[in-house]
Amino acid sequence: LAKTTQPISMDSYEGQEVNITCSHNNIATNDYITWYQQFPSQGPRFIIQGYKTKVTNEVASLFIPADRKSSTLSLPRVSLSDTAVYYCLVGDKNAGNMLTFGGGTRLMVKP
Amino acid sequence: GAGVSQSPSNKVTEKGKDVELRCDPISGHTALYWYRQRLGQGLEFLIYFQGNSAPDKSGLPSDRFSAERTGESVSTLTIQRTQQEDSAVYLCASSFLAGGDIQYFGAGTRLSVL
Numbered sequence: 001l002a003k004t005t006q007p008i009s010m011d012s013y014e015g016q017e018v019n020i021t022c023s024h025n026n027i028a029t030n031d032y033i034t035w036y037q038q039f040p041s042q043g044p045r046f047i048i049q050g051y052k053t054k055v056t057n058e059v060a061s062l063f064i065p066a067d068r069k070s071s072t073l074s075l076p077r078v079s080l081s082d083t084a085v086y087y088c089l090v091g092d093k094n095a096g097n098m099l100t101f102g103g104g105t106r107l108m109v110k111p
Numbered sequence: 112g113a114g115v116s117q118s119p120s121n122k123v124t125e126k127g128k129d130v131e132l133r134c135d136p137i138s139g140h141t142a143l144y145w146y147r148q149r150l151g152q153g154l155e156f157l158i159y160f161q162g163n164s165a166p167d168k169s170g171l172p173s174d175r176f177s178a179e180r181t182g183e184s185v186s187t188l189t190i191q192r193t194q195q196e197d198s199a200v201y202l203c204a205s206s207f208l209a210g211g212d213i214q215y216f217g218a219g220t221r222l223s224v225l
Contacts, residue, residue: 032211043115043202043216044154087153091211099210101146101154 009106018075022088030092117217132188136205146202193224
């Protein structure tokens, strides 16, 4: 079971790039890395998923080093609406097992 | 298309009563998760269903909690003899493959035990 460690909170300002790093030292060969965003009073929603190197979509980028023991979610030019909790999750797409979300990173974007 | 649907959205009950929470996953999704989220806290895994396999119940906090799933469709989470510490938001998620696949969450059921 891959455990993840993230900073509890981060502050940023509008227009800045935000990087949130997640440590997952015991990631398994078949595990994927997935990031979720949660606003108050809502369920988490998918942001981005990757296995290695770099993945980019219209919302964010995900950087994964060669050893895969960590990953960094990059949010370009954040706005106030990006204030949320961000969760990193590591797991095998094809194996049935429990996954642990952890406490997430609370991002506060200030004007 | 339709997302994950949970009902009721809010439930207020008295201590000692039983409650039943419902989750309708996305059609075709084989995996279904239940989580609990207390105010200001992260997601706490409760139970996991994967296809026709026996569910992973390792996260259920006590024998007052149980869950069922009919095939690969609707799931119900039942809490018997509710306690005040059961007050939380209960979230359901489904995914096409196993848990490491992208999970799609419902809006949750906010349970308040008086």
